[in-house]
Amino acid sequence: MKHSLVRDTIVETASNLFYQKGYNLTGINEIIREAGVAKATLYSHFKSKEDLCLAYLEFKNTTFLKEIKSFTSKAPKGKKQVLALFDFLKSFFKDKDFNGCWCINTISEIPKDNEKIRKEIKKEKYQLITFIEELVASNFPKLTKKKIPTLAKKIYLLYESAIAESHLHQDPWAIDSAKELCDLILPK
Template identity: 40%
Template sequence: MKHHPVLPKERILDTALRLFHEQGYNTTGINQIISEAGVAKASLYLHFKSKEDLGVEYLKARQQIWFDQLLSFTDESKKEKKKIFAAFDFLIQINEKENFRGCSFLNMLSEIQSDESQLLSIIQEYKQQLRTFFADVMENPKDDLSDTVYLLFEGAMQESQLFKSQWPVERAKKIVSDLYKLKYFK
């Protein structure tokens, strides 16, 4: 079996994925990324014009990873209610795996400047994709209930990060269950 070396661009992005997620966007410097990726400064700037460009690629990669995991986790469930509950169970699993690190996108949103519109655009795109996920799962929700579920999910994600606890996710899941019992969903 032939070993393929990891290209500098991949090492840079892999390092940024780890460091931005663990430390935050603003507290991670370009020099640390260069050092830990084992690349020359010129190599970084050959592939990424700026830290913001690297941040955009980080968000796109994180979006792909997160949604692949979410879809994989929820695909077993065929029924709407079970698929929604599986999404909340996925959030519980991510909290445990990542030690309540929270949403990478909202974490970055809290760090960026108003002129970093590329980053804001990617964050909005990701959140719209998540909103669409719930709308697609709920084929015929009454009164935009898919947005209610989306907002419960988002709130649970943020509050579980704040309290370092699963109770917000469990409570949001219970609210969704109660909505089903009240026949708000089909």
């Protein structure tokens, strides 16, 4: 198999396992078995399990941002396009592999002083906030520049609680509730 393809296979396999079972409960041996790859091969691509964790976070984030951008762009312009954030989440929730937010899950699993991973996670969340700002700005052009970041942060909070709580309660009520609340705070 080609060098870069092997890497991709490892990242995808590890991502699925990390996301489903958690980082600490997934062993390297399980990853290589599943990926059909030798241990030395894995360690030639990643110098440690932590390195693989970073690749996992990046992979998930890239895929996620692409999907959510594509999904919302298909919704009608205006309020509905912003609210589509929650429709996206709902379809994500319905997926049999849904297991909440990988960032939150990972933060709970790593030692407090692991700055590398924490930094990556914060970066990813800021990318989401930035996307929401763009979404709000493009759908509410009358909104003053100053108000956009504040509003986007609030929508972000609603999004985050919707994903965490639908996961915790294994029920989508949190998504509906957050969407309602979002509807309330968007300019009419």
